[in-house]
Amino acid sequence: MSVLGIAVAAVWLTPASVAAQRPAAAASAAPPSAAAKPWTVRRTPDGQPDLQGYWTNSIYTPLQRPKEVTKEFYTEQEALESMKREAETEAEVSEGPGAADVHFDLTQFGLDKSQSSVALTLRTSLIVDPADGRIPPMTAEGQKRAAERVAARKQAGAPTDAVQNLPLQDRCIHMGRTGPPMLGQKYQNNYQILQEPGYVVILVEMNHDARIIPLDGGPQLPPNVRQWLGSSRGHWDGETLVIETTNFTDKTAFQGSSENMHLTERITRVAEDELRYQFTVDDPSTWSRPWTAEVPWKITQGPIFEHACHEGNYGLYNTLAGARAEEKAAAAAGKKPSN
Amino acid sequence: MTLHEDGSVINTHSIRRYFRLSFGAIVTGIVLSLAVTAGAGQARAYKATRTRDGKPNFAGIWQALNEANWDIEGHAAAPGLVLALGAAGAVAPGLGVVEGGPLPYQPAAALQRKQNFEKRLTLDPEVKCYLPGVPRATYMPYPFQIIQTPKYILIVYTYNNAVRTIYMDDHKEAPWDSWLGWSNGRWEGETLVVDTTGFNDQTWFDRAGNFHSDALHVVERYTATSPDHLVYEATIEDPKVFTRPWKMSMPLYRRLEKNAQIMEFKCVEFVEDLIYGAVRKQSGQ
Numbered sequence: 263m264s265v266l267g268i269a270v271a272a273v274w275l276t277p278a279s280v281a282a283q284r285p286a287a288a289a290s291a292a293p294p295s296a297a298a299k300p301w302t303v304r305r306t307p308d309g310q311p312d313l314q315g316y317w318t319n320s321i322y323t324p325l326q327r328p329k330e331v332t333k334e335f336y337t338e339q340e341a342l343e344s345m346k347r348e349a350e351t352e353a354e355v356s357e358g359p360g361a362a363d364v365h366f367d368l369t370q371f372g373l374d375k376s377q378s379s380v381a382l383t384l385r386t387s388l389i390v391d392p393a394d395g396r397i398p399p400m401t402a403e404g405q406k407r408a409a410e411r412v413a414a415r416k417q418a419g420a421p422t423d424a425v426q427n428l429p430l431q432d433r434c435i436h437m438g439r440t441g442p443p444m445l446g447q448k449y450q451n452n453y454q455i456l457q458e459p460g461y462v463v464i465l466v467e468m469n470h471d472a473r474i475i476p477l478d479g480g481p482q483l484p485p486n487v488r489q490w491l492g493s494s495r496g497h498w499d500g501e502t503l504v505i506e507t508t509n510f511t512d513k514t515a516f517q518g519s520s521e522n523m524h525l526t527e528r529i530t531r532v533a534e535d536e537l538r539y540q541f542t543v544d545d546p547s548t549w550s551r552p553w554t555a556e557v558p559w560k561i562t563q564g565p566i567f568e569h570a571c572h573e574g575n576y577g578l579y580n581t582l583a584g585a586r587a588e589e590k591a592a593a594a595a596g597k598k599p600s601n
Numbered sequence: 602m603t604l605h606e607d608g609s610v611i612n613t614h615s616i617r618r619y620f621r622l623s624f625g626a627i628v629t630g631i632v633l634s635l636a637v638t639a640g641a642g643q644a645r646a647y648k649a650t651r652t653r654d655g656k657p658n659f660a661g662i663w664q665a666l667n668e669a670n671w672d673i674e675g676h677a678a679a680p681g682l683v684l685a686l687g688a689a690g691a692v693a694p695g696l697g698v699v700e701g702g703p704l705p706y707q708p709a710a711a712l713q714r715k716q717n718f719e720k721r722l723t724l725d726p727e728v729k730c731y732l733p734g735v736p737r738a739t740y741m742p743y744p745f746q747i748i749q750t751p752k753y754i755l756i757v758y759t760y761n762n763a764v765r766t767i768y769m770d771d772h773k774e775a776p777w778d779s780w781l782g783w784s785n786g787r788w789e790g791e792t793l794v795v796d797t798t799g800f801n802d803q804t805w806f807d808r809a810g811n812f813h814s815d816a817l818h819v820v821e822r823y824t825a826t827s828p829d830h831l832v833y834e835a836t837i838e839d840p841k842v843f844t845r846p847w848k849m850s851m852p853l854y855r856r857l858e859k860n861a862q863i864m865e866f867k868c869v870e871f872v873e874d875l876i877y878g879a880v881r882k883q884s885g886q
Contacts, residue, residue, distance in 0.1 A: 307653035314750070425877040435869050456750050458652075458660055463748050463755060465764060470732075472757045472764040474746060480860050489865035565766065568779040572869045573731045573803070582880035589882070 303501055303531045308459040310477075311501045313531050317453045318562040319446035319539065320375040322348040325555060327387035327395030334395065335384040342382070349376040352448075373449035381536065381558035388445070390540075391554040397517060404548035408518050422585035425578065432578060434571035436490045436514065437468050442507050442525055443516070443541035445557065453559070454566050462496055462503060470569045475505055483509045488521060490514055503529045519545045535561040649791060649825035652749060657791055657825055660749040662856040662863065665740035665833070668695025672809035673740075673849060674702055682722045692808075698740070698849040704811065710842040717810025726804055729876060730868035732763050732780035734804025735797055735819050736835040736849065744856050746863045754786055754793070759866050767795050775799020778815055793823040814841035829855035 304312040322345045336344060352374035354367065368374040387395030400408065421427045430436040439445040444453065444466065452467040464473040475496040483493040493509035507525040510516075516523060523545040530538045537559040544552040649657035668676075675697035681690030706714055717724055727733065733741060743759035754767040767786035775783030775798050783799035802815040818838040823831050831853040838846040874881075 419882065423882040425873045425881065433869065433873065435867060454753075456748055456753055456755060458749055461748065463757075465755065465766075470764055471762060472748075472755065474748070474757060474863055476862065483864075487864075490867055491865060565768070565771075567776075568732070568781055570732055570780050573780060579877060579880060582877055586880050586882065 301533060306457050310457050310462075310498065311503070311531060312457065313455045313462070313503060313529060313537065314457055315455060316562050316564040316566070317455065317537060317559040318379050318451050319444060319453070319557050319559045320378050320380045320451040321383065321388070321446060321557060322375065322380065323383055323385055323388055325388045325445065326397060327389065331386045334386060334393070336386055338384065341384050345380070345382065349374070352376060368449055375449070375451075378451075379560040379562045381560045383558055385556075388555040388557055389553060390556045391542075392551070398549045398551050398553055400518065400548060401546070401550055404518060404520070404545075407520065407548070411515070411518075420585075422581055425582060428578065428581070430513075432581075434469060434575055434578075438516070440466050440468050440471070441516075442473070442491060442494065442505070443527060443543070443555070444539065445555075450569070452562060452566055454564060462505075465566055467566045468569050469571050482506075485509070488512075492525065499528075501530055503527075505529070516543070518548060519543065520547045522547055647791075647826050650828065652751075654751045656749075656751070656788055657793065658749065659747045659754075659793060659823060659825065659831065662744050662746045662861045663831060663853045664744040664856055665742075665851055665853055667698060667740060667851055668693045669698045669740040669807060669849070669851065670742050671695065671807060673698050673807045673811055674704060674809070676809070698851045700848045700850060705844040705847055707842060707844055710812075714810050714812060717805070717812055719810075721808060721810050724810070725808055727760075727808065728872070730761055730872045731803065733758065733760055734780055734800065734806075735765070735782055735784075736821065736833075736837075737804060737806055738763055738765070738781070739821075739833060739835070739853070740851060743866070744861070744863060757863050759863050761868055762863075762866055767793075780804060782817075782819070789822075791824055793821075795819075795821040795823070797821070812842070813837070813839045816841045823853075826852070829857065 306312050306314070352368045369377065385395075389395045389397065392398055415427070418424065418427050421429075425433060431438060437447065439447040440451075444464075447468075450468045454465040454467075456463045456465065460477055462475045462477065464475070465471075466473060471491060473491065473494060475494045477496050477498070479497065480495065482495055483489070487493070488509055488511040490511055490513070492507040492514070494505050494507040496503055496505045498504070505525075505527040507527070508523075510519070510521050510523050510525075512521040514521070514523075516525075523543060526542045526544070528538075528540040528542075532538045538556065539559050540554060540556045542552050542554040543549070649659070652658045652660070671692045672695065676692065676695060678694040679692040681692060683690045704714075722728065727741075738745070738756075738758045738760065741758070741760045745756055745758040748755040748757065752769050752771065754769060756765045756767070758764070763781060765781045765784060767784040769786045772785040773783070778799055778801040780801060780803065782797040784795050784797040786793060786795045788794070797819045798817070800813070800815055800817045800819075802813070802817075805812050816839050820836045820838075822834040824834075825831050832850065833853050834848060834850040836846055836848045837843070
């Protein structure tokens with residue numbers, strides 16, 4: 263139901279029309295020294311740099327640099343071609359356990375990024391550090407944990423054996439990429455930032471998460487209290503909002519992280535219609551060194567609609583019920599289920 | 602202190618706040634607020650502190666302290682439905698929050714309510730971790746936070762981490778039905794008035810099966826009576842279910858704990874075996 267909201271709210275910007283955006287896009291994509299314009303960020307009445315508005319972090323650039331790409335920046339021509347290639351795949355999306363049988367056409371309801379605001383960045387990966395644009399190698403401990411997680415999943419049985427075996431996003435519990443860190447995904451990458459004295463609030467459309475970030479310098483939650491989204495505290499570093507997040511659960515597992523991941527997000531308004539969002543992941547028990555990514559957020563139109571994911575999750579029930587029906591049919595036919 | 606135009610004396614420091622915030626300090630100008638009966642009988646002498654744009658400032662973490670969660674009407678204590686929970690699952694007794702009574706159900710709706718009550722263990726949307734609806738979200742036994750800006754007021758509830766936007770200047774008709782409805786807000790002097798429509802027919806008022814249809818129209822009024830108290834009033838109109846509009850009211854209390862915050866309450870995980878257990882693969886299958 264609420265999934266349709268974006269179709270109404272979307273700003274039309276096809277990859278072809280992106281070309282018209284070149285000057286702004288080039289500024290956002292260039293190395294940090296490019297801020298030559300005398301633009302300054304507005305202040306809220308209580309003196310905070312004003313980040314408020316509706317934003318989208320839809321982007322075609324992959325988190326990690328593709329192995330066959332060896333440079334940090336594309337030319338504009340290459341970047342546009344890359345976006346166009348990615349945009350063409352949006353009509354045909356298959357994922358999850360039913361991938362072979364089910365596909366989604368994200369363009370049908372305007373859910374695709376190409377019908378929304380998408381920043382054009384010349385970067386070949388969102389990861390800016392390390393310089394190779396890729397997540398650093400896992401430590402021995404990180405590899406061991408990853409292997410244990412795979413083994414535990416295997417032991418739990420087939421994905422459709424039990425609801426707990428299915429991906430968290432299918433279960434409407436945690437959308438892995440809406441974070442924190444907030445990376446955006448295939449669709450519905452909409453956020454609203456609100457500020458009042460003492461707080462910055464980031465309303466994340468999917469999955470109706472309001473990240474309430476206190477700025478009072480108070481402590482994080484006690485270490486024994488763990489949350490899917492962690493515990494966030496913020497402060498201003500000049501024009502930049504810095505959010506420190508700890509207390510993740512072991513199940514949050516961002517890109518294979520442990521519960522001890524320390525996340526630092528930095529949000530800076532670099533233009534009236536653009537934020538620079540950077541995040542650094544520090545988890546020595548998982549990766550040999552911290553790593554940092556940068557995503558441009560473009561201004562978009564509201565409102566943020568109610569994302570009642572769990573309430574309308576018929577697909578989840580039907581996936582499981584379908585698997586049981588197949589097993590029953592297979593048993594009746596006297597053969598082993600194909601699943 | 603200030604002399605207000607209606608003749609009441611306004612205190613800027615309540616005694617309670619003095620003891621909490623100003624330990625050991627000498628504070629002058631403490632006066633008791635002079636209650637003035639106004640409107641629907643609420644004490645209205647208090648003038649709330651102001652936001653930078655001059656509106657009553659309701660930002661903060663609040664919570665109802667009553668038993669409407671079990672039944673918005675007056676009710677005696679009663680056993681719960683889950684044997685294993687014993688007294689921990691009991692219904693707490695309460696005087697109710699509905700003004701006048703009983704609830705003016707149409708005959709068919711009264712029957713529906715009775716059936717809801719009998720089957721509440723399976724029908725109550727709270728049991729399934731569904732979004733709570735309005736006004737129920739207000740008096741569930743958890744805190745909620747009001748985030749106040751001139752154009753948008755956000756209410757973030759603990760239960761299910763439900764979040765609701767009140768549009769203060771971009772008023773529009775509900776684009777379609779939703780669990781928490783579409784809320785247009787306005788200021789009437791000291792009072793925040795929130796007009797909400799566009800509900801679906803899936804939410805209830807409490808655990809006792811009191812319900813509404815998709816024709817529900819809720820008008821809420823939030824008015825401060827001290828730095829740490831709001832009076833909450835909700836007028837309920839639903840011509841498909843009730844014979845006339847009716848009203849509930851209750852105080853809301855500020856959560857004063859240091860580091861008070863809305864914590865994560867993602868309850869979907871807690872109800873998966875309940876909802877999907879029947880389609881789980883059985884061992885030996």
